[in-house]
Amino acid sequence: MASNTLQVFVHTLRYEADGIISIDLRATDRQDLPAFEAGSHIDCHLPNGLVRSYSLLNDCSERHRYVLGVLKDAKSRGGSKAMHEQLRVGMRLDISAPRNNFALHEEAAHSVLVAGGIGITPLLCMAKRLRSLGKSFEVLYFARSRAHAAFIEDIEALGAKVHFHFDDAQGGPPDLKALLAARHAANTHYYACGPAVMLDAFEAHCQSLGYANAHIERFAAVEVAASSAAQQRYTVELKRSGKVIEITPELSLLAALQQAKADVMTSCEEGICGSCETRVLEGVPDHRDSVLSPAEQASNRVMMVCVSGCQSARLVLDL
Incomplete structure (x- = not known):
């Protein structure tokens, strides 16, 4: 593990939805934190010794804080469980500087942001950035129920076109392919973050629809087998x-x-x-x-x- 970490403290813990909290982190010296771009994440060095990555959801123009949204995963290997059960207001944490593997293409004529559950976190940051730039965008937000959907008020406050789909109210999951097909326009970029099954479907549908500008961020790894050309020694x-x-x-x-x-x-x-x-x-x-x-x-x-x-x-x- 590299030693180039930043020290922050937990300024605020807030209930956002069933099983989801937001965590507002600020520098212990009260100085500005390193700038970040929409789609970025940080590594958090947790009290139990684990290191876990979480997306930044706040406006990237803010320098005084980093805000995370964390779902307490029933299959947690210790990361989200620690964030929910061990963090306390005032507690100090070591974090990495922001990194971005999910960059926003700000020059796009239109952007479609597809969120599944806690996958809204990096996309909310993107939406705020697009709004500040005066860019055209819309949000597709899927969750099991309204009670499990975090940051609804923040999304509605953006003033953009939003399509909410709650499985319990609609009697099942959304028709993602139909929703994507209805949003075809020149120089549109499509972004998705959420459960693996949704991301797999998103990639398959974008490919079948001929959408070249499709981008995803995964919260869980996809097992990739070694290729036939892989060397053992x-x-x-x-x-x-x-x-x-x-x-x-x-x-x-x-x-x-x-x-x-x-x-x-x-x-x-x-x-x-x-x-x-x-x-x-x-x-x-x-x-x-x-x-x-x-x-x-x-x-x-x-x-x-x-x-x-x-x-x-x-x-x-x-x-």
Whole structure:
């Protein structure tokens, strides 16, 4: 874990919906926090020792605070449970500076923001940014019920076109393909964040509809199997430190880098947060992350070392 963290304190904890709280974080020295872009997230170093990533939902023009929305996941591995049960107002936390793997294309003629449940968090930040720029956009917000939908008042206050769908009231999930098909226009960008099943459907529908400008952010990893070209044994050179390490079937790339005390940050260790992104100087990675786009993976300029492997006999990393 890298040491370049920021210290903040919990200024406010607020109930937002069933199972969802918002957390307002501010710098302990009361100074401005690093600027961030719409779609960004931060890593939170939790009291139980875990590190978890959460999207920033507040207006990106704000410098005095970072606001998170956190769902208490019934299948929590300790992250969301700790956020709900262990955080207290005034408590200090270490966090990372903001990173953005879900960038907003501000030049788009129109933007469609598709949120499922807690997936509204990065999209709310995007909506606020688009409103400040005077850009055309609309929001599709799906939840199990109105009681499970957070930040409804914030969304309605945007003054934009919003389509709410609550499964209990509508008798089932939305017809996502029909909703997307009705929103076809030149130079439109489509963004989605929410449950994996919704994101899988979103990607499939955008592809079938011929929407090239589709973007997603996942909160849970998609398991990507090693390719047929993946090497079980290969050499990794760390260019800056001069170290050379050998990867074997018994030792993953991340484990080897950690043993070598390489300067690499980790958080999710599932290939979804982007904290371990590392520049590739030589060799061909075997990409198994859910962060990089197909074009970014094909360029082989960077890789997520927490889950990825290698397709060449040698890999040179900028570490």
